[in-house]
Amino acid sequence: MLYLIGLGLGDTKDITIKGLEIVKKCTRVYLEAYTSILTVGKDALEEFYGRELILADRDMVEQEADEILKGADVSDVAFLVVGDPFGATTHSDLVLRAVNAGIQYRVVHNASIMNAVGCCGLQLYNFGEMVSIVFWTDTWKPESFYDKIQRNRENGMHTLCLLDIKVKEQSMENLLRGRKIYEPPRYMSVSQAAEQLLEIVQNRRERKEDLAFTEDTVCVGLARVGAEDQAIRAGTLRQLASCDLGGPLHSLIVTGHLHPLELDMLRLFAIESTALRDLKMLDSSTYTS
Amino acid sequence: MLYLIGLGLGDTKDITIKGLEIVKKCTRVYLEAYTSILTVGKDALEEFYGRELILADRDMVEQEADEILKGADVSDVAFLVVGDPFGATTHSDLVLRAVNAGIQYRVVHNASIMNAVGCCGLQLYNFGEMVSIVFWTDTWKPESFYDKIQRNRENGMHTLCLLDIKVKEQSMENLLRGRKIYEPPRYMSVSQAAEQLLEIVQNRRERKEDLAFTEDTVCVGLARVGAEDQAIRAGTLRQLASCDLGGPLHSLIVTGHLHPLELDMLRLFAIESTALRDLKMLDSSTYTS
Numbered sequence: 001m002l003y004l005i006g007l008g009l010g011d012t013k014d015i016t017i018k019g020l021e022i023v024k025k026c027t028r029v030y031l032e033a034y035t036s037i038l039t040v041g042k043d044a045l046e047e048f049y050g051r052e053l054i055l056a057d058r059d060m061v062e063q064e065a066d067e068i069l070k071g072a073d074v075s076d077v078a079f080l081v082v083g084d085p086f087g088a089t090t091h092s093d094l095v096l097r098a099v100n101a102g103i104q105y106r107v108v109h110n111a112s113i114m115n116a117v118g119c120c121g122l123q124l125y126n127f128g129e130m131v132s133i134v135f136w137t138d139t140w141k142p143e144s145f146y147d148k149i150q151r152n153r154e155n156g157m158h159t160l161c162l163l164d165i166k167v168k169e170q171s172m173e174n175l176l177r178g179r180k181i182y183e184p185p186r187y188m189s190v191s192q193a194a195e196q197l198l199e200i201v202q203n204r205r206e207r208k209e210d211l212a213f214t215e216d217t218v219c220v221g222l223a224r225v226g227a228e229d230q231a232i233r234a235g236t237l238r239q240l241a242s243c244d245l246g247g248p249l250h251s252l253i254v255t256g257h258l259h260p261l262e263l264d265m266l267r268l269f270a271i272e273s274t275a276l277r278d279l280k281m282l283d284s285s286t287y288t289s
Numbered sequence: 290m291l292y293l294i295g296l297g298l299g300d301t302k303d304i305t306i307k308g309l310e311i312v313k314k315c316t317r318v319y320l321e322a323y324t325s326i327l328t329v330g331k332d333a334l335e336e337f338y339g340r341e342l343i344l345a346d347r348d349m350v351e352q353e354a355d356e357i358l359k360g361a362d363v364s365d366v367a368f369l370v371v372g373d374p375f376g377a378t379t380h381s382d383l384v385l386r387a388v389n390a391g392i393q394y395r396v397v398h399n400a401s402i403m404n405a406v407g408c409c410g411l412q413l414y415n416f417g418e419m420v421s422i423v424f425w426t427d428t429w430k431p432e433s434f435y436d437k438i439q440r441n442r443e444n445g446m447h448t449l450c451l452l453d454i455k456v457k458e459q460s461m462e463n464l465l466r467g468r469k470i471y472e473p474p475r476y477m478s479v480s481q482a483a484e485q486l487l488e489i490v491q492n493r494r495e496r497k498e499d500l501a502f503t504e505d506t507v508c509v510g511l512a513r514v515g516a517e518d519q520a521i522r523a524g525t526l527r528q529l530a531s532c533d534l535g536g537p538l539h540s541l542i543v544t545g546h547l548h549p550l551e552l553d554m555l556r557l558f559a560i561e562s563t564a565l566r567d568l569k570m571l572d573s574s575t576y577t578s
């Protein structure tokens with residue numbers, strides 16, 4: 001049996017009872033280590049589970065899946081994923097390979113950022129399509145996520161923006177020379193994401209295009225959701241651009257229409273006590289500072 | 290401290306280690322019993338936790354919140370919610386009351402149907418706004434969710450349809466007479482939801498309106514996600530209307546554009562082995578049977 005087990009979002013103790021029982025009985029346990037991270041590392045998990053974990057990076061999962069599945073038809077193998085196994089990145093490919101090899105699989109679900117963002121008080125059924133904001137480079141500055149946020153805003157919906165993670169990336173030089181030297185991991189912060197969004201707003205303004213949101217749009221920054229030291233800050237996009245939420249992982253929400261109850265909850269997390277007090281209404285339910 | 294603790298989706302063992310530790314140490318533990326259910330009841334949870342639970346119905350949470358919060362400033366009170374505490378229905382109101390009373394709160398997240406639906410192979414970032422499908426009556430047949438599904442389909446997005454739950458409802462007669470006699474709980478099944486959608490399709494066709502989807506649109510029915518006996522069936526809307534997925538809770542997905550990998554996953558759950566084999570393409574990525 002192949003078990004895909006979600007670890008949740010915070011630390012060692014966010015695994016479920018069911019998940020922990022399975023981890024303890026499996027022959028091999030892999031830890032997927034490239035789509036998300038907990039606030040604790042492999043060592044802490046190994047100590048808590050009382051067993052060894054095998055780190056599975058993107059290369060291993062995509063190119064050596066057979067190695068992971070080896071023997072799973074006669075013994076039990078677990079594949080641990082931060083959040084939910086079918087969260088931010090899907091592991092459908094591994095499931096399909098297992099099924100094709102005659103291996104049964106089971107999923108042990110857990111929280112992912114997609115549902116845990118509800119903790120900021122914005123209602124999950126008011127979210128539209130989510131987007132990913134990628135790190136810009138000097139020569140590559142895609143704006144496609146802006147259009148999706150715009151579409152959501154036009155429909156009054158909030159947008160959850162997942163922020164880029166760069167793990168085990170090679171520099172262009174090392175890639176070209178075939179050198180397996182990796183850059184240190186990078187995790188996009190709320191302020192970096194807000195800076196990029198502000199630049200797009202500025203670009204669109206200069207091109208005299210319609211603006212889906214502005215520097216004054218109410219946004220929410222979230223960091224380490226589910227952990228003891230989680231941080232949530234609500235304020236304008238401009239305020240979030242200069243807001244330090246500490247270590248990874250971060251997420252950003254651009255709000256759509258706000259229900260009074262949602263606004264009351266956001267005020268608990270206001271960057272400044274006055275930040276969300278005197279909002280102007282753009283229409284019946286869209287606010288700006 | 291007020292703890293809002295998610296129980297996940299399956300049975301007793303889907304609570305997290307963190308959640309269970311808190312349940313064991315709290316002075317009082319409430320079980321919210323009107324927005325969702327596990328495949329096991331209060332008795333099984335009490336036995337597993339080794340302690341008594343207080344059932345909290347909608348009236349209690351909405352009208353006697355002070356009773357729940359009593360003493361939470363000096364001792365620990367837990368409020369258990371199936372799924373994630375901020376899942377299908379928000380408990381923001383309880384949080385705001387706690388904060389206003391000077392009571393600290395903490396959230397222990399868990400899986401909810403919003404992220405666990407990923408288990409059918411449809412990618413979560415391809416979902417648009419979710420909708421709720423309510424039980425129709427003889428005189429009340431709202432179609433508003435159809436328009437949201439239509440908007441999602443136009444953008445190529447899948448739609449998660451949460452299906453109605455009626456718990457502790459009074460008949461009109463008992464309500465008018467002020468008799469606290471409640472109807473047996475009702476949970477909408479995938480086939481009931483599909484029947485209602487088919488009726489809307491028929492109505493719109495008769496009114497010669499644009500159809501966002503038809504009897505042949507690829508849909509997915511899910512039941513008891515996360516439990517040992519979970520059921521997932523993919524097929525056309527018409528096929529799902531005559532498909533019995535067993536006990537509650539059920540959810541339905543109307544697909545948008547399908548990526549080849551998504552389609553491969555859905556085929557694992559095809560109602561008939563031939564059901565999703567010979568799909569016609571409506572455009573580059575929308576399929577119909």
